[in-house]
Amino acid sequence: MRDMVSTPDRPNALILAAIGLAAGGLSGLFGVGGGIIMVPAMVLLAGMAQQRASATSLASIIPIAAVGAVIFGQADSVNLPAAGVLMVGSIVGVQVGARLMTRIGDDRLRIGFAIFMIAIALTMLVS
Amino acid sequence: MTAPEILALLAIGLTAGAFAGLLGIGGGVLMVPAMVLITGFDQHVAQGTSLLVIIPAAAVGSFTHHRHGRLTLRDAAALAIGGVLGALLGSMTALSLDEELLRRLFAILLLLIAARMLMTRSPKAEPAEPARPAA
Numbered sequence: 001m002r003d004m005v006s007t008p009d010r011p012n013a014l015i016l017a018a019i020g021l022a023a024g025g026l027s028g029l030f031g032v033g034g035g036i037i038m039v040p041a042m043v044l045l046a047g048m049a050q051q052r053a054s055a056t057s058l059a060s061i062i063p064i065a066a067v068g069a070v071i072f073g074q075a076d077s078v079n080l081p082a083a084g085v086l087m088v089g090s091i092v093g094v095q096v097g098a099r100l101m102t103r104i105g106d107d108r109l110r111i112g113f114a115i116f117m118i119a120i121a122l123t124m125l126v127s
Numbered sequence: 128m129t130a131p132e133i134l135a136l137l138a139i140g141l142t143a144g145a146f147a148g149l150l151g152i153g154g155g156v157l158m159v160p161a162m163v164l165i166t167g168f169d170q171h172v173a174q175g176t177s178l179l180v181i182i183p184a185a186a187v188g189s190f191t192h193h194r195h196g197r198l199t200l201r202d203a204a205a206l207a208i209g210g211v212l213g214a215l216l217g218s219m220t221a222l223s224l225d226e227e228l229l230r231r232l233f234a235i236l237l238l239l240i241a242a243r244m245l246m247t248r249s250p251k252a253e254p255a256e257p258a259r260p261a262a
Binding site: 011013014016017018019020021022023024025026027028029030031032033034035036038048051052054055056057058059060061062063064065066067068069071072073075077078079080081082083085086087088089090091092093094095096097100109110111113114115117118120121122123124125127 | 173185192210216232242
């Protein structure tokens with residue numbers, strides 16, 4: 001089993017499939033992409049470089065999210081018009097975010113945002 | 128959809144997209160709670176809708192990476208094989224759960240992500256590698 005070795009240039013396919021399985025499960029369960037666990041897992045377990053891991057994660061999210069969207073769609077749990085409007089907004093938002101990235105101190109933004117997320121989570125727990 | 132609802136969704140998409148780019152986290156993590164708390168969507172509908180919105184964003188992002196030669200299709204395919212199976216299991220599980228339970232589990236996911244964001248200090252200078260939305 002020569003292929004069991006995982007190198008930065010040629011990460012082991014079985015390890016990647018296992019990471020995909022976990023990320024796909026998270027994605028389907030919570031309606032998110034799964035990049036949050038895929039990227040660090042690829043760096044730590046498969047030895048991939050951060051940027052290559054992000055790129056690979058994004059590409060695999062296409063079929064992962066598509067499968068989830070179909071399953072939710074069959075259960076009447078996709079709001080199509082809302083999805084269209086959200087797509088328009090997020091396309092503009094990504095451009096804005098990319099432009100702002102260079103101007104805002106990274107650490108303060110992240111800490112502020114984490115606190116905001118905790119507030120959202122608590123609201124969801126009590127509502 | 129009413130006009131205020133359309134405006135709210137536009138704002139949610141815009142904000143989620145901008146923060147995804149800024150923080151390198153996925154838009155779904157932000158869109159789902161916003162749809163639940165602001166536009167009053169059911170947790171299941173918010174999650175299903177988020178999954179659909181993620182697809183074009185991931186497609187555009189990975190196309191850009193591919194052009195810059197950062198993407199190996201073999202690796203993406205290996206991830207996707209496991210990923211599709213996981214997505215099937217995960218989404219069927221989500222749909223079988225009560226909406227209130229699912230909302231609470233999602234809140235716990237948010238708390239875990241927030242904790243991780245608080246614990247990781249990014250090095251100040253990282254000019255070679257700007258954060259990319261993980262979608």
